[in-house]
Amino acid sequence: MALLEIHGLTAFYGDFQALFGIDMSLNEGETVAVIGANGAGKSTLLRSISGLIRNAPGHIRFDGGEIGALSAPDVVQLGIAMVPEGRRLFPSLSVEENLLIGKYGRSSNGAWTLDAVYDLFPVLKERRHNPGMSLSGGQQQMVAIGRGLMSNPRVLLCDEVSLGLAPVVVRDIYSAFPKIRATGASIVIIEQDIGQALKVADRVYCMMEGRVTLTGTPAALSREDIHAAYFGAHRR
Amino acid sequence: MTDHVSSNWTVSTRTRGSSLSMLLVLAAVILAFATPLIASRAVIQDLFFILTMLVLAQCWNLLAGYAGLVSVGQQVFVGFGAYAMFAGVSLLGMDPMAAIVLGGLAALALSVPTAFFVFRLQGAYFAIGTWVIAEVVRLALAQWKALGGGTGTSLPSGATRDMFGVRFVADLLGVRGPQATDIVCYWLALLLAVAAIGSIYKLLRSRQGLGLAAVRDNREAARSIGVDPLWTRSFVYLVAALATGLTGALIYVQKARISPDAAFSVPDWTAYVIFIVVIGGIGTIEGPIVGVIVFYILRNLLADYGSWYLLILGLIGILIMLLAPRGLWGLFTDRTGIQLFPVRRILADRTKTKDDRGSD
Amino acid sequence: MSWLDTIVQGIMLGGLYALFAAGLSLVFGIMRLVNLAHGDLIVLAAFLILLLITALGLNPFLAAFVALPVMFALGWALQYVVLNRTLGDDILPPLLVTFGLSVVIQNGLLEGFSADSRRISAGMLETASLQIGPVSIGTMPLLTFASAVGVIVALNLLFYRTSLGRAFRATSDDSATAGLMGIRAERIFATATGLAMMVVTIAALYLGTRANFDPTMGPARLIYAFEAVIIGGLGSFWGTLAGGIIIGVAQTAGAAINPEWQILAGHIAFLLVLIVRPRGLFPRAVD
Numbered sequence: 001m002a003l004l005e006i007h008g009l010t011a012f013y014g015d016f017q018a019l020f021g022i023d024m025s026l027n028e029g030e031t032v033a034v035i036g037a038n039g040a041g042k043s044t045l046l047r048s049i050s051g052l053i054r055n056a057p058g059h060i061r062f063d064g065g066e067i068g069a070l071s072a073p074d075v076v077q078l079g080i081a082m083v084p085e086g087r088r089l090f091p092s093l094s095v096e097e098n099l100l101i102g103k104y105g106r107s108s109n110g111a112w113t114l115d116a117v118y119d120l121f122p123v124l125k126e127r128r129h130n131p132g133m134s135l136s137g138g139q140q141q142m143v144a145i146g147r148g149l150m151s152n153p154r155v156l157l158c159d160e161v162s163l164g165l166a167p168v169v170v171r172d173i174y175s176a177f178p179k180i181r182a183t184g185a186s187i188v189i190i191e192q193d194i195g196q197a198l199k200v201a202d203r204v205y206c207m208m209e210g211r212v213t214l215t216g217t218p219a220a221l222s223r224e225d226i227h228a229a230y231f232g233a234h235r236r
Numbered sequence: 237m238t239d240h241v242s243s244n245w246t247v248s249t250r251t252r253g254s255s256l257s258m259l260l261v262l263a264a265v266i267l268a269f270a271t272p273l274i275a276s277r278a279v280i281q282d283l284f285f286i287l288t289m290l291v292l293a294q295c296w297n298l299l300a301g302y303a304g305l306v307s308v309g310q311q312v313f314v315g316f317g318a319y320a321m322f323a324g325v326s327l328l329g330m331d332p333m334a335a336i337v338l339g340g341l342a343a344l345a346l347s348v349p350t351a352f353f354v355f356r357l358q359g360a361y362f363a364i365g366t367w368v369i370a371e372v373v374r375l376a377l378a379q380w381k382a383l384g385g386g387t388g389t390s391l392p393s394g395a396t397r398d399m400f401g402v403r404f405v406a407d408l409l410g411v412r413g414p415q416a417t418d419i420v421c422y423w424l425a426l427l428l429a430v431a432a433i434g435s436i437y438k439l440l441r442s443r444q445g446l447g448l449a450a451v452r453d454n455r456e457a458a459r460s461i462g463v464d465p466l467w468t469r470s471f472v473y474l475v476a477a478l479a480t481g482l483t484g485a486l487i488y489v490q491k492a493r494i495s496p497d498a499a500f501s502v503p504d505w506t507a508y509v510i511f512i513v514v515i516g517g518i519g520t521i522e523g524p525i526v527g528v529i530v531f532y533i534l535r536n537l538l539a540d541y542g543s544w545y546l547l548i549l550g551l552i553g554i555l556i557m558l559l560a561p562r563g564l565w566g567l568f569t570d571r572t573g574i575q576l577f578p579v580r581r582i583l584a585d586r587t588k589t590k591d592d593r594g595s596d
Numbered sequence: 597m598s599w600l601d602t603i604v605q606g607i608m609l610g611g612l613y614a615l616f617a618a619g620l621s622l623v624f625g626i627m628r629l630v631n632l633a634h635g636d637l638i639v640l641a642a643f644l645i646l647l648l649i650t651a652l653g654l655n656p657f658l659a660a661f662v663a664l665p666v667m668f669a670l671g672w673a674l675q676y677v678v679l680n681r682t683l684g685d686d687i688l689p690p691l692l693v694t695f696g697l698s699v700v701i702q703n704g705l706l707e708g709f710s711a712d713s714r715r716i717s718a719g720m721l722e723t724a725s726l727q728i729g730p731v732s733i734g735t736m737p738l739l740t741f742a743s744a745v746g747v748i749v750a751l752n753l754l755f756y757r758t759s760l761g762r763a764f765r766a767t768s769d770d771s772a773t774a775g776l777m778g779i780r781a782e783r784i785f786a787t788a789t790g791l792a793m794m795v796v797t798i799a800a801l802y803l804g805t806r807a808n809f810d811p812t813m814g815p816a817r818l819i820y821a822f823e824a825v826i827i828g829g830l831g832s833f834w835g836t837l838a839g840g841i842i843i844g845v846a847q848t849a850g851a852a853i854n855p856e857w858q859i860l861a862g863h864i865a866f867l868l869v870l871i872v873r874p875r876g877l878f879p880r881a882v883d
Contacts, residue, residue: 050776072775081776088773092765101762105778151778306691308632353867356874359687360630364822365870368863371819375860502815507699514692543703550699557692558681 001064003028003186004049004080004155009059009068011044018044020210026155031177031187033201035194037230040207042190043085046157049188050082051075062155076105081153085160085190087144089132096128098143102150110152111183117146120176138169145173149180156180158189162196174200194226208232257576268426272409272419280415280422284490286532287425291432291483292505293512293524295476298436301519302448303472306359309366310480311506312350312373315499317343317481318488319377325395327382332391332399336424336485343481346373347474355466355473367502374500388495396492421490428486432479437521437577439475448472503546511553517563521577526565602852603845604731610844611741612806614837615799616817617824618747619792621836624825626768626788627683629690633698635818637793640701641667641800642809646714656716660801664794671793676786683785698814705811716804740802744840747795748833754791755833764788816859823866829876838877842869 004026011019018041026032034042047053049060051072060068067075081102089098099117118125121142127135132143141161148156162170170193177200180187191197198204198218206214206229214221214229272280292310299305320342324335354365378386396402397413399420406416439445447468450458458465484505488494498504508531516527531549538545560567569575620634631637641663648659678697682689724735755761763784767774771781803809803817823843828835843862850861869877 052772052776071780072772073778073780076776076778084773084776088770090766090769090773092769093762097762097765100759101766101774101777101779104759104763147777300688304687306688308691308695353870356870360624360628360632360691361826363632363691364630364819367815368819368823368866372860372863372867375863379856503699507695510692510695514696518688543706547700547703547707550696550703554678554693554696554700557689557696558678561689 002026003063004188005061006045006049007059007061009045009048009055011041011048011053011055013044018210019048022207022210022212024205024212026186026188028154028186029181029184030202031181031189031200032203032205033197034188034190034205034207035192035197035226035230036207036213037192039209041210042207043159044210045207046082046159046188046190049075050080050157052082073105076151076153079106079108079151079154080157081148081151081155082157083144083148083159083161085163087137087140089140089143089147091131091133093132094129095124095132095135095143098132099124099146099150102147103152106151106153108152112149112152114150117149120149120179121146136169138165138173141165141169141173142176145176145180149185154186156185156187158187160190160192162191162193170196194230206230254575254578261576265426265430269423272422277411277415277418280418282532284418284422284425286528287422287429288483288487289508289512289531290524290528291425291429291479292509293516293528294432294436294521295479295483296509297513297518297521297524298439298472299476301513301523302440302445303469305469305473306363307354307366308363308502308506308510309354309368309370310476310509311500311502311504312366312370313343313347313477313480314484314487314505315370315377315496316346316373317484318494318499319380319383320481321485321488322383322389322391322494325391326389332396332489333401333424336482336489339485340478340482343484344474344478346481347477351470351473355470370500370502374496377500378496384495386496388493388498390494391489391492396489399489418490421486424486428479428482433521433577435475440521444468444471507546508549511549513563514553515549515556515563517565517569519562520565520569520575522569522575523563523565526568527563530564598731601731602848604733605737606845606848607841608733608737608741608844609848610837610841611737611744612799612802612840613820613824613843614744614840615740615747615795615802616821617828617836617840618744618751618833619795619799620818620821621825621828621833622751622795623788623792625831626764627785628768629679629683630694630822631679631697631789632691632694632818633701633814634796634821635816636698636701636705636814637671638796638800638803638817639809639811639814640705641793641797642716642804643705643709643714643811645797645801645804646716649716656718656801656805660797663797663800667793667797668790671796672786672790675789676782679789680782680785698818702811702814709811711810711812713808713810714804715808716801718805722805736802736805740806743798743802744837747798748837751795751833760787820862823862826876827866827869829879832876832878835876835878 002025006022006024009019009022010017022045034045036042044053048055048068051070051074054071055068057066057069060066062078062080067078090101093101096114099114123139124142124146127139132140135143145158145161161173174196177187189197189200201218203217204215204221205212206226208229213232214225271283292314296307296310299307317339321332321335321339324330324338325332330338350369353369354362357365383389396417399417401420402413402416405411405419406413409416409419411419440448447458447463450461450463484499488499512527512531513524515530516525517523534549535545538548556563562570616638620631623629623631644663644666645656645659648654648662649656652659654662678693679690682693718736721735725732726735726738755764763774763779766777767779767781767784774781820843824836824839827839827842828837842865846865847858847862851858
């Protein structure tokens with residue numbers, strides 16, 4: 001049984017339907033990438049899993065238990081952590097405090113301690129007492145990821161880690177992912193950077209306008225398939 | 237009231253229901269003018285109280301419900317207008333009716349520097365800032381020995397008896413001086429209420445009114461289309477001050493006795509007013525009318541129960557704000573779609589039959 | 597009349613006003629809520645302390661100590677059940693609900709305790725005084741000031757050195773993302789109000805021992821508290837102390853010139869600061 005299972009998930013913003021029956025799964029230890037253009041519904045999907053959007057029950061199961069209708073704090077306690085779109089660090093907190101707050105809701109023992117995060121992203125250690133928002137975009141993203149790791153989650157959700165960052169910086173950040181995988185975390189990443197997504201993922205889902213249009217392993221999918229699914233040249 | 241948007245569409249605020257209700261309102265006003273011919277003095281006094289509270293409530297509603305300015309310091313204009321009137325009569329020998337106008341103008345003058353202060357503040361800060369201003373003016377006026385200092389004073393005897401029109405009414409209706417004074421004050425209050433509500437209604441249906449709604453909903457967006465939030469809000473603040481000052485002066489002509497604590501009383505001129513608007517329905521013209529009626533009924537029911545009266549009023553206000561934020565009139569309008577003073581713009585297709593959709 | 601004496605008295609009075617203001621500053625800093633009933637809650641706490649003294653025969657300090665958890669629970673419940681419902685983008689609901697609350701508390705106290713003035717007696721401490729250099733300071737005012745400093749030190753420690761304080765700041769910044777950290781905003785807000793009520797209880801003790809109090813005194817305390825917070829600037833507890841001191845000194849200086857001018861002098865000082873520094877003297881948080 002998969003660690004995270006999603007069946008027929010729908011989501012609305014008022015009258016606007018953002019998701020039209022999504023099916024997806026995440027196995028333990030896997031890294032899954034969700035790609036697609038803006039407005040495809042990728043963020044909505046992650047927000048539904050993390051509890052920022054509360055859904056009708058019955059569509060999202062984590063470790064066998066139903067979580068679709070839970071609030072964000074409840075979801076965190078079960079072991080799902082989210083690195084939100086746009087980083088969303090807390091301006092009133094320093095770098096170190098931003099990291100520490102990550103384990104407020106779930107203080108479970110595991111590989112990710114403050115020191116471990118500093119090992120992963122050494123540049124943060126030098127700036128640990130600076131205000132979180134005084135760092136560069138790439139460093140803020142590192143803080144956001146570290147903050148998510150501090151709760152030692154079983155599933156880490158990463159929403160558009162590369163957004164607004166230079167390619168060099170994005171490479172730096174993604175180079176840390178193997179170490180994160182090594183501690184056993186299962187990861188879902190949302191990406192507009194298809195190249196990066198294909199490099200780190202075990203499996204890929206492509207979304208367009210609220211539906212999954214393609215799924216498979218990076219090796220099995222051709223560039224043409226992906227382009228078609230991404231831009232909608234052929235509809236399913 | 238119709239702006240031409242394109243050749244086939246017009247924008248108007250009139251609904252079929254509202255034209256009918258305008259006639260009803262007109263009938264009610266005529267009836268109200270005739271009331272002193274048949275009603276007792278006590279009834280006239282009660283009606284005077286209702287009308288003056290109604291004007292105060294409409295002003296507060298204009299500020300808070302339409303302009304988004306929550307003031308808990310409007311009593312400053314009640315008191316200052318009243319004191320200016322008193323100064324006019326006691327110190328300058330003016331006719332009380334003329335002094336009422338003086339009171340209104342004085343309140344308007346005061347509102348200019350106070351606006352300068354309080355508009356530096358937002359939201360809750362603004363609210364308490366208005367309260368501080370009221371306290372400052374109250375404490376300052378309590379130092380004015382010529383008008384009784386901290387203990388207050390009365391109008392010179394005979395001043396209200398000699399007010400314009402009182403002798404005429406006394407002879408016409410065969411009543412004594414004090415009752416004639418009450419009747420004249422009542423008519424003034426009626427005039428003030430009609431003028432105030434009429435002006436507010438006209439303002440809200442005008443371009444300024446639309447701008448006001450825009451500013452209330454989203455200041456930045458409003459600014460981006462050329463509506464100036466500061467000018468719009470200042471205008472409303474000053475107009476409310478003028479009307480509140482006129483009302484305060486009129487109230488104290490009828491009372492004929494003033495003191496700083498009474499004229500600047502928070503319960504009388506702010507707490508009651510806020511509850512009237514909240515319970516009746518904030519952000520509508522009908523709301524304060526409903527609210528003042530409920531308030532009057534409750535006052536009569538609970539008159540003997542001292543602090544229980546305010547306590548219950550407070551509890552009702554809290555419950556309404558939590559459970560039915562649009563007040564009693566809001567509940568009614570949501571159910572029935574009826575509006576007596578519609579201010580929402582309706583887009584109507586002129587090529588079809590004239591708009592006969594009644595609600596938004 | 598010694599000016600040094602006046603200033604020292606003013607500073608001590610400032611301590612009392614800082615105590616009034618600290619709870620307000622805490623709540624406003626975290627959830628942008630101004631509780632218009634804050635002053636009335638101080639008066640309520642004073643009556644509670646009085647009740648505990650007469651019912652249990654405790655001395656005032658012990659009674660205040662017992663009152664602390666009671667007021668915490670009251671504040672927690674008030675926020676969780678009533679005030680949390682008013683939070684949001686619209687400024688009207690919190691203002692109007694807390695205004696209604698103010699009226700309800702005042703009139704409830706009037707019904708329960710009548711309009712008579714009360715006093716909490718601190719016995720020997722009331723008249724004792726300390727000689728420090730050229731000035732003589734009453735023991736109670738000194739205790740008040742010391743308590744104010746103590747409370748502010750404690751609040752700063754809480755806010756900037758504890759996990760709960762981090763949660764307060766994070767929730768104040770971004771309550772949705774704080775939820776992603778496992779922080780339940782409704783409970784954080786309730787805890788904040790509960791803590792504020794504990795500070796209110798301490799303020800009530802010193803209010804009640806210093807002068808007579810009655811059910812209608814709340815609004816004036818709110819205004820002083822509020823003025824101190826604004827002068828100090830949003831987000832700074834030490835700023836709140838500075839604000840309290842400025843109001844206190846202005847009031848005692850005004851009273852020294854003419855007793856009738858005491859309160860007016862405080863308000864005028866407030867307005868002057870507002871003209872010159874609309875955001876306060878030490879604004880810390882981003883508005």
